[in-house]
Amino acid sequence: MENRTQTSLIALRRILRATELNARTLARATGLTTPQLIVLEIVAAATRLTPKDIAARAGVGQATATALVDKLEARGLVTRTRGEKDRRVVWVAPTEAGLEMLKAAPDPLQRTFSKQFEALPDWEQAMVVAALEKVGAMLNAGTIDASPLLDVGAVDRK
Amino acid sequence: MENRTQTSLIALRRILRATELNARTLARATGLTTPQLIVLEIVAAATRLTPKDIAARAGVGQATATALVDKLEARGLVTRTRGEKDRRVVWVAPTEAGLEMLKAAPDPLQRTFSKQFEALPDWEQAMVVAALEKVGAMLNAGTIDASPLLDVGAVDRK
DNA sequence: AAATTTCATTCGCTAATCAAATCATATTTT
DNA sequence: AAAATATGATTTGATTAGCGAATGAAATTT
Structure with missing residues (x-):
């Protein structure tokens, strides 16, 4: 009975595997890739935030965040707006379509x-x-x- | 208790996050990428198997498996050998260096x-x-x- | 012998990702 | 105020992963 450690590790792997498969299925269903979907979720959850914030929350570099926002913007799921007070910043916000997408494909x-x-x-x-x-x-x-x-x-x- | 669902989901996410970070750190430590390391582990665990097997176990396509084996072979971590009996198959096996790598960076x-x-x-x-x-x-x-x-x-x- | 199946590989393409460079706009120093 | 520095977003250039379709080689079946 000593391999409970083994058993638990196997169970853990199965959990990881399930989430991984899920991500792919979801991505296919929405037409978005997993990273794109993650970013969309982050944006929708915050209502308005900068690429830098997105990068931090998604755990990727700023350049990557910009690229992902590009994709979402091209699909009309998020918008970009220059900051009024500080024109260096860009506010990324979800569109109606973006929110719909998340609601439709939870x-x-x-x-x-x-x-x-x-x-x-x-x-x-x-x-x-x-x-x-x-x-x-x-x-x-x-x-x-x-x-x-x-x-x-x-x-x-x- | 609606809350417990939330709590458990958060805990689950934390677990996923930890494993993800781990994969990246490990990849950096070994100089291999995560998929490459996974393939190396699979090969080392089996001592000898075909690209097709690797693809199935790693959950990727055959083409991808070939590409990953290429990388590992170039680094001298695995070898390829044509099958004797059936010349279509290719046996992939770990080298000493490959096993060393896994031993050094478990x-x-x-x-x-x-x-x-x-x-x-x-x-x-x-x-x-x-x-x-x-x-x-x-x-x-x-x-x-x-x-x-x-x-x-x-x-x-x- | 011809057709079909089975493997592995190659090819063309898309996506993710990073680091470094660039550009525009603050902010701070001199 | 002018110059230097800092900050934020983006572009650029590169690597890696991954897929599907095509190719080629070697069985196996008909």
Whole structure:
């Protein structure tokens, strides 16, 4: 019974796999790619923000954010407006069409999850929440102090 | 309790985020990109297999698998050999250097997770396993759970 | 022997991503 | 005020990933 670690790792992978597949399906359904959809969600959630903010929230570079906004703008899902007070900034906002798109194609994975989660008995909901938070904490603990470990480095450095 | 759904979704996102960051860090440490590393892991776990197998296990097209093997071969991490019996097939196998690379830079996320998981009291291990499996099942309920595709190397291979 | 299937690879194309350079507009210093 | 510096967005140039269709080579089937 020692490979519970294995079992949990497999379960984790299955979760990752499911979300990955979901992203692709969703992308195909909306005609948008995953990164584009993420940006659209970010924009819609904030009602108005700059490319720099988008980059920070999406975890990509500014150049990439600009490129993604280009795509969305070309599709009429977001608009760009020069800042009045500071003309260097650009405000990106969702259009009606953009909001519609999100409403029409809500994240099916989230939907499925929510629906099933809410159907669980109370004790099981509590268990799932506790376990997920535990796992999240464990993984994040790793990322933070794993830096030295990661620099096993020079493996391929020149 | 509407809130618990939210909480669990947030926890899930945190887990996804952690794994994503991990992939990037790891890629940087090894000098390989994430897909390349995945392929290398698959190859190393199987000791010898065809591009077709790789494609199936990595969940990408055959053409993409070929391209990734190209990169790894150019770096001297894997070798290609024509099949003796059936000359259409190509056997891809890890080189010493390839195995070294994986040994030198093992997946830190898995490491951290395993370590912390094993430190948990028995009841909590059981809870985490149960919850992760539950979540996996819930997420997969929506999609068609392609079992062969789940066969992603290292972790779940003997 | 001819047709079909099966693999791997190549080709053309799109998308994501980054770093560095560029351009326009503040803000700060001298 | 003029010059220097800083900031924000974009452009440019490059690499990587990925797909589908076409190609080529080697079985296998008819």
